[in-house]
Amino acid sequence: MGQQAENILEFRNIYKAYPGVQALNNVSFSLRPGEVHALVGENGAGKSTLIKTCSGAIYPDAGTITIAGEDFAWLTPKLSRQKGIAVIYQEFDLVNELSAAENIFLGKAIRKGWIIDRKAMNERSRELFRQLDIRIDPDVLVRDLTVGFQQMVEIAKALSEETKILIMDEPSAPLTNQEIEAMFGVVRRLKESGVAIVYISHRLDEIFQISDRVSVMRDGELLATMDTAGTDREQIVKLMVGRELKETFPEKAAKTGDEDVLLELDHVTGNGLKDISLSIKRGEILGLGGLIGAGRTELAQLLFGVEPIKEGRIVYKGQEIHPKSPEKSIRMGIALVPEDRKQQGVLLHMSIRDNISMPMLKALSKISVIQGRQENDLVERFKSSLRIKTPNIHQIANNLSGGNQQKVVLAKWLANDPEIIIFDEPTRGIDVGAKQEIYGLMDELVKAGKTLIMISSEMEELIGMSDRIVVLCEGRITGELRREEFDQEAILKLASMN
């Protein structure tokens, strides 16, 4: 009995296999009331699969899930909900065209007889927001909220009177540092009210800020559960990747400063940007810093031809260009690795192979036949160099873990052999080991003469990887720093200047 009273949720000896993968291999995991239990592991380790077994999204092959002393061999989504479990998935699940309140009550509308009681739903939403100490108007459309507030709506939606267990699968991935702080505030308040929380993240610093215990998964197994206070980053990383991992950035070759200018923006205005003048030199990594909404993604869209410029000139290799469409940009050797993999990155129903080779095929459409073998070889090469975890390249992308989908997006653009690559948040959702590999890959690209533009909200990454950092704020450039001037404080100051 003792154990049952102690744990609100317990997984015992859980197994789940997919064709070619043992996603869960004899996993045991427990959650105590009022604790924040972090779950970490490399991309494809089995974290999301484990939580899907208790949300009822999938059935385990074997094992027992105990919720508040009651044993289950499997759950349905409805049963899981009734037992007080709520899950916030890796990808947002909100309807942009509906209001905050409508999203919170989607599928469980409060009714007065036959009629949907909007007033009651708005009131209840307001009440939820008040409990979470966040200010959102229940009537506001979700598409008008920032990503940070959308996440808050997700949390409010997951909560109801009966929620005892909240599972958050990489909730911080799309958020800015400030938004993460706000979310942590909400998590702490929930914890105080007795809610038990499973917190999945690839950002290990967060684990130390928010969790009481941490469990590490690798290759479908749960290797260890530790008190967070009794462990450190090094130990966790070693367990995760199964070897010592040096978390360092590649050595930078000194730039002489007189490399050719490859791309130049001359008083460019459009897509929310104002009077941007900027030159990018061949072989450098230009970092773009700034807060979310500063205009960095908008700048990438202009360069890639997603949106037209209104005023000014873009000069590429000494000639004025007019990027009108992504296809044209690809043909000119410009690539964009987007931040939002679900919407712009991978085609989920297509195979890994077709995802990776598709833009290349388009760009090379002049050549009528591409040898299937060559294509396979190329895709295999990316699979191993990026360590895309999958039994084979013919799997559909939807079956990959979140981080591995991100790697497919990367491979897809690299396969095209572009000259300039714009990386928008290249390591979001990517595990520590693969992160190092992506940094190594960027370094190799630069050594091979490629030019990179990197948008990153991770300060360490921005400082570690860039040769030069340009900071934007509200659509304007507020400053530029050379390597010897790099400094976190200075960047933050420029980012919030207005």
Ligand SMILES: Nc1ncnc2c1ncn2[C@@H]1O[C@H](COP(=O)(O)OP(=O)(O)OP(=O)(O)O)[C@@H](O)[C@H]1O
């Ligand atoms: N529906 C599916 N069909 C086939 N394989 C699957 C399916 N779902 C998951 N897998 C495989 O199971 C393994 C575990 O995936 P899971 O999504 O649990 O990883 P994860 O730890 O959440 O990774 P990430 O950090 O990248 O989100 C992976 O190898 C994945 O490819």
Ligand SMILES: [Mg+2]
């Ligand atoms: Mg996952």
